[in-house]
Amino acid sequence: MAYRDNDKYADVPQELKQKLFDEVKADERYDDYLYGCYECGICVSACPSARFYDYSPRVIAQTMAREDLNRFYEILADDIWNCAQCFSCVRCPRQNNPGGLVTLIREVAVRNGLKETREVLQGYSRVIYKVMLKGNQVSPDMLRPDFFPDWGPWVQEFSANMREWRLAIPTDTLRGVTDAAWKTDPKTLRELYYIWYSTGNLELIQEVDPGLHGLIAEVVEEELAETEWAD
Amino acid sequence: MKTVTLDLDQINVRKTRVFPRDPNAAVAHDLRDELFELEAKGEIIVQRVPEPYIQVQTKFGRVKKIPIEHTWHHKSCGQCGHIPGYTTAIFWLHRQLGLDYIDPTDQTSCTGWNYYASATSNAVAQAAVMMRNFAAAYETGYFPTIHCGTSFGHYKECREQLIKHQDLRDGVRRVLDKLGKPLVIPEEIVHYSEWIHAMRHEIAQRQVFDLSHITACVHPACHYHKIVPEDAIYDWEVFGGQRTATVTGLVQALGATAADYSTWFDCCGFGFRHVLVQRDFTRSFAVQRKIQVMIMEANPDVVITHDTGCVTTLDKSQFSGKAHDYKVGVPVISDAQLAALAMGAHPFRVLQMHWHSSDWRPLMQKIGIDWEYYWQEFQEDLAAIKRGDKAGVTWQDSDTPIRTQEHVLARVPSSAAAFSKEFSMSQRLTTPVGE
Ligand code: SF4
Ligand code: SF4
Numbered sequence: 001m002a003y004r005d006n007d008k009y010a011d012v013p014q015e016l017k018q019k020l021f022d023e024v025k026a027d028e029r030y031d032d033y034l035y036g037c038y039e040c041g042i043c044v045s046a047c048p049s050a051r052f053y054d055y056s057p058r059v060i061a062q063t064m065a066r067e068d069l070n071r072f073y074e075i076l077a078d079d080i081w082n083c084a085q086c087f088s089c090v091r092c093p094r095q096n097n098p099g100g101l102v103t104l105i106r107e108v109a110v111r112n113g114l115k116e117t118r119e120v121l122q123g124y125s126r127v128i129y130k131v132m133l134k135g136n137q138v139s140p141d142m143l144r145p146d147f148f149p150d151w152g153p154w155v156q157e158f159s160a161n162m163r164e165w166r167l168a169i170p171t172d173t174l175r176g177v178t179d180a181a182w183k184t185d186p187k188t189l190r191e192l193y194y195i196w197y198s199t200g201n202l203e204l205i206q207e208v209d210p211g212l213h214g215l216i217a218e219v220v221e222e223e224l225a226e227t228e229w230a231d
Numbered sequence: 232m233k234t235v236t237l238d239l240d241q242i243n244v245r246k247t248r249v250f251p252r253d254p255n256a257a258v259a260h261d262l263r264d265e266l267f268e269l270e271a272k273g274e275i276i277v278q279r280v281p282e283p284y285i286q287v288q289t290k291f292g293r294v295k296k297i298p299i300e301h302t303w304h305h306k307s308c309g310q311c312g313h314i315p316g317y318t319t320a321i322f323w324l325h326r327q328l329g330l331d332y333i334d335p336t337d338q339t340s341c342t343g344w345n346y347y348a349s350a351t352s353n354a355v356a357q358a359a360v361m362m363r364n365f366a367a368a369y370e371t372g373y374f375p376t377i378h379c380g381t382s383f384g385h386y387k388e389c390r391e392q393l394i395k396h397q398d399l400r401d402g403v404r405r406v407l408d409k410l411g412k413p414l415v416i417p418e419e420i421v422h423y424s425e426w427i428h429a430m431r432h433e434i435a436q437r438q439v440f441d442l443s444h445i446t447a448c449v450h451p452a453c454h455y456h457k458i459v460p461e462d463a464i465y466d467w468e469v470f471g472g473q474r475t476a477t478v479t480g481l482v483q484a485l486g487a488t489a490a491d492y493s494t495w496f497d498c499c500g501f502g503f504r505h506v507l508v509q510r511d512f513t514r515s516f517a518v519q520r521k522i523q524v525m526i527m528e529a530n531p532d533v534v535i536t537h538d539t540g541c542v543t544t545l546d547k548s549q550f551s552g553k554a555h556d557y558k559v560g561v562p563v564i565s566d567a568q569l570a571a572l573a574m575g576a577h578p579f580r581v582l583q584m585h586w587h588s589s590d591w592r593p594l595m596q597k598i599g600i601d602w603e604y605y606w607q608e609f610q611e612d613l614a615a616i617k618r619g620d621k622a623g624v625t626w627q628d629s630d631t632p633i634r635t636q637e638h639v640l641a642r643v644p645s646s647a648a649a650f651s652k653e654f655s656m657s658q659r660l661t662t663p664v665g666e
Contacts, residue, residue, distance in 0.1 A: 028396050029354065048498050048516050084505060084512075085347040086453040086498035087384075090460065106350030121349055123508045128351055135339030136308035143313065150510060152550030154588035164613045167623035170580060171319045173334050174311050175623045181311035181340070188337045191363055191410050198406050199356035208351065229409050 009073045017069040020076060023108045024064070024101075033100040037061040043089035043098050055082040057089040057098035064101055077116040080106050113207035125212045128205065132216050135192050136181040140166055193220040194229045249467050252292025259461035261293055265394045266416055274400065278365070278417045281374050285429035290465045290475075296419055297429040298376070300330035303368035304423075307379030308340040309539030316564075316583025317542065319629075320571040321378060321423050323581045326630055327574060328433060332376075337367040343385035344540075348504035355402040358389045362403050366412035376421050380538030383422040384458030390416055391459060422455060424537035425464055427566050428477045431484035439575040439634045440598050442487040447569070448531040448561075449478045449489055450521065450545065452538030453498045478537050478566045485573050490529035494520050500548065501540035510548075517544050518552035518559060526558040533594050534563040549589045562591035575632030578602050579609035580624050605633065 009017075024030065043057040044050045050057065060079070063071045083102040090097050109117040121128075131137045140162055148155045158165065162178055169175050173182040196202050197220055206213040224230040254261065263277075270277045280296040289295050302325075310317040325332045342360050346352045368375040377383040393400055393416070404414055427434070456463040456475040466476035469483065474495065482489040500516030502509070522545060525531055534545055545563040552559040564572075568582050578584045578600060584591050585606075595602040612628070615621035 027354075028398065029392060032392075032395070046496065048500060048502075048520070049512070051520070052512050052515060081504070084498060084500070084502035084516075086501075087457040088453060088496065088498055090457055103347070103350060107353060110350050111353075121351070124349055124504065127345060127507055128349065131340070131342050131345040135342070136312065137340055137342070137344040138308055138312040140312055148547075150514060150551045151547045152588060154547075154550070158586070161613070164616050165585070166315075167616045168580070168609070168612050169315045169319060169583065170624050170626045170629040171311075171315065171322055171334065172626075173306070173336055174315050174318065175625075181308035182306055182338075183336050184339065185336045188339060188367070192339050192360065194410060195356055195359045195363065195406055198409070199353060199359060199402070201352055201356045204351055204353065 007070075009070070009077060012073055014069060017073045020108055020112060021067070021069055021072050023111075024072075024104050027104045027107070029100065030104060033097040033104065034061060034064055035094050035096055037065045037096065038094055040093065043092050043096070046088035046091050048084050048086060048088065049082045053082040055079055057083075057102075060098045060101050060105075061092070061094075061096050076105055076109050077114060080109065081120045110204055110208055118208050121208050125209055128209075129212060129216060130180075132196055132201075132205070133189075133193075133219055134180040135184055135189060139180045140178045190223050190227055193223050194227070196220060197224060197230060250472060252288065252290075252465075252472075254292040254294075257291030257293065257461065259291055262391060262394060263418060266418070269394065274414070276369070276413055276415045278369050278374060278415050280418050280421075287425065287429055287464050288466060290461045290463055293461070295421075295425070295462070295464065297421055297425050298374050299426075299430070300325070300332065301373050302331075302376040302426075303333045303335060303371055303373035305338060305364060305368070305375050305377045305379075305382060306334070306340075307382065307539045309344065309543060310378055310565075314539065314542050314565070314583075314586055316568055316581065316586060317539070318378065319581055319583060320565065320567040320576060323571050323576055323629065324427070324430075324434065324567065324574070326626065327437065327632070328430070333371055333373045335367065335371070337370075338364055341379065341382035341385050343379075343381045344503055346385070347381065348507065354389075354392065354399060355406070357385070358393055358399060358403045359406045361386050361389045362393075362407055362414060362416075363410065363412060365415045365417060366407060368417075369413065369415040374421075375417055376423050376426060378423050378539075380422065380424075380452035380454040381540065383420060384454030387420050387459040387462060390420060420462070422477075422537070424455065424477045424566055427537075427570055428464055428480045431481045431570075434481070434570045434574060435484045435486075437636065438485060438573045439632060439636055439639050440573050440600070442485045442573060442598065445487040445533065445594075445597065446490050446529060446531045447482045447487050447533050447535045448492055448525040448529050449482060449495070450499060450534060450536040450541050451475050451478065451495065452536060452541050455537060478535055481566050481570060482535060485569070490525075490531055492525045492528040494524045497521060499536070499541040499544040501544045503540075506540065506544055513544055514548045514551045517548035518555075518557050521545060522549060522552065522561060523558045526561060531561055532597055533569070534561055535566055535569050536563065537566050546587050546589050560590060562587060562589050562594050564591070572598070572600075575634040577609075577629055577633055578605050580612070580629040585609075600633070 049055045080102050087099045145155045167176045269275045281301045284296040284298045286294045463475045464477045465472045469476035469479050479489045500513045505512045549559040
């Protein structure tokens with residue numbers, strides 16, 4: 001029996017698989033991340049995701065080195081989201097960076113709005129919203145009991161006392177702030193919005209979540225209208 | 232077949248062999264040469280490490296400069312948002328040591344957590360976020376110190392890519408030009424835990440709580456020592472230079488036992504996206520591969536680490552481990568919090584221990600801190616805030632240590648000698664690297 005059903009994405013045209021593969025290879029970081037593969041498995045021995053999922057950094061490096069388009073497409077659609085991005089795999093004696101390859105493949109999956117990618121990122125929208133508009137990935141008001149029930153009664157205690165607990169922090173930039181991690185200047189945020197706007201980062205969001213894109217684009221465009229940067 | 236028997240002493244001698252590093256023979260070259268070349272061509276400005284600085288050794292022997300003060304603190308969103316005692320402890324240490332720093336509002340996070348979680352960004356955007364922050368630091372004249380391990384690793388990788396790829400530099404330059412900002416790359420990218428490592432003897436001199444009966448397990452943060460690994464601090468005196476000295480060096484300087492455990496190289500299970508939307512992996516890994524192994528092999532009083540995600544993951548995952556009868560129940564704090572605790576920081580106003588969920592009370596008791604007394608004091612702060620009598624807790628409320636050296640010296644005269652034996656900061660500065 002085959003280790004995997006290599007026909008899972010048999011209906012996806014080879015030309016599309018080739019195009020997406022070429023897109024990964026065209027990234028200027030690609031040559032820094034892959035030098036071939038000894039197939040030694042040293043990366044697997046250090047990989048946390050390999051312990052809990054049907055996932056292997058060796059397969060990532062090997063597939064890319066062999067240019068196996070069918071297996072590549074499975075990696076693109078499914079495997080990449082198992083990676084914990086810890087970079088333990090840079091122990092590689094061939095100087096590969098399988099975790100870095102995963103980052104590049106993920107970028108291509110997002111840029112092309114793959115159905116599987118959109119599904120994976122569905123529960124993640126509020127985080128993208130926060131990071132793009134506040135410049136912080138997380139904030140105290142995200143620590144809600146319904147999101148973190150497995151963190152125990154501490155989350156309830158925190159939620160009930162959030163306002164006072166935040167005011168009871170001596171660090172000036174943190175004190176009292178609940179919707180972001182720290183106080184950020186409005187000008188700083190506008191500069192960040194210009195970065196998203198001018199580097200194609202907003203269009204990326206359009207590919208994976210058009211609704212979220214609409215919400216973010218509205219704020220970004222309104223704020224940038226106040227500046228002389230946006231053309 | 233002939234059997235060879237080695238006794239334990241022989242093995243230990245072998246394990247403690249010193250492997251001197253020659254940076255000229257290293258597999259990784261010194262990136263700064265290229266930075267200075269780009270500066271000479273007028274492409275970038277290299278922000279120099281301000282004096283005074285301390286020199287430390289990195290993995291292959293390159294000497295890294297760690298600035299002591301005049302630093303611009305690039306905060307961490309996970310620390311500030313969910314572990315505020317972490318950030319506060321870093322600043323409290325600077326204040327106790329009388330060192331000049333800036334806690335900026337002209338700062339965004341690196342946004343790397345999101346990038347490693349969802350890849351909803353690209354190389355130019357990520358490098359531009361970094362360069363905007365570096366330009367903001369440069370404009371103040373202060374040198375960036377990075378609080379987050381992921382920002383530190385991510386920035387080092389972005390720096391390497393910027394140096395290698397002209398296209399990327401040009402793309403970032405277009406963005407920063409528009410914003411009216413210069414292209415600045417610091418001479419060194421410095422993680423706050425490297426500052427703590429460099430200052431550990433200075434911190435130990437001001438220690439007011441004895442930690443000699445405390446056992447700690449150290450979790451080295453992946454994005455600290457695995458991304459651009461040649462830039463992490465290694466020291467012959469710590470694990471024979473075979474793993475990063477950052478954090479362990481502090482634990483040892485404070486007189487606690489840094490206990491080894493077999494899964495030290497494993498990550499914590501954070502996973503970036505996993506901790507937010509797929510926590511079954513995070514919980515399982517943190518408990519089964521880290522916490523339980525530490526407890527079974529070393530039974531520590533505390534776990535010390537030096538990154539945002541590691542503290543959160545190792546601390547918060549223990550609750551569900553308990554439900555499954557795993558061996559859990561050890562507090563998790565940062566090296567900054569440990570250093571501040573040893574120097575007498577208030578457990579709630581400064582260390583903000585109430586944000587940590589694994590039980591930290593036994594640790595406090597073992598160290599001899601009457602945490603209930605300080606909790607009561609903190610409850611009064613909260614009540615005053617609630618009534619509107621107090622706008623918030625300030626540095627004025629928090630700067631004074633709960634115990635001073637006068638207090639220690641008056642009670643335990645022998646420790647006075649121990650303090651005076653330590654190097655003073657000026658001696659450290661002139662001590663050649665490696666001695
Ligand atoms: S970065 Fe990904 S592939 Fe590499 S060790 Fe970590 S989880 Fe495994
Ligand atoms: S990627 Fe590197 S470590 Fe992994 S199997 Fe290939 S050569 Fe070995």
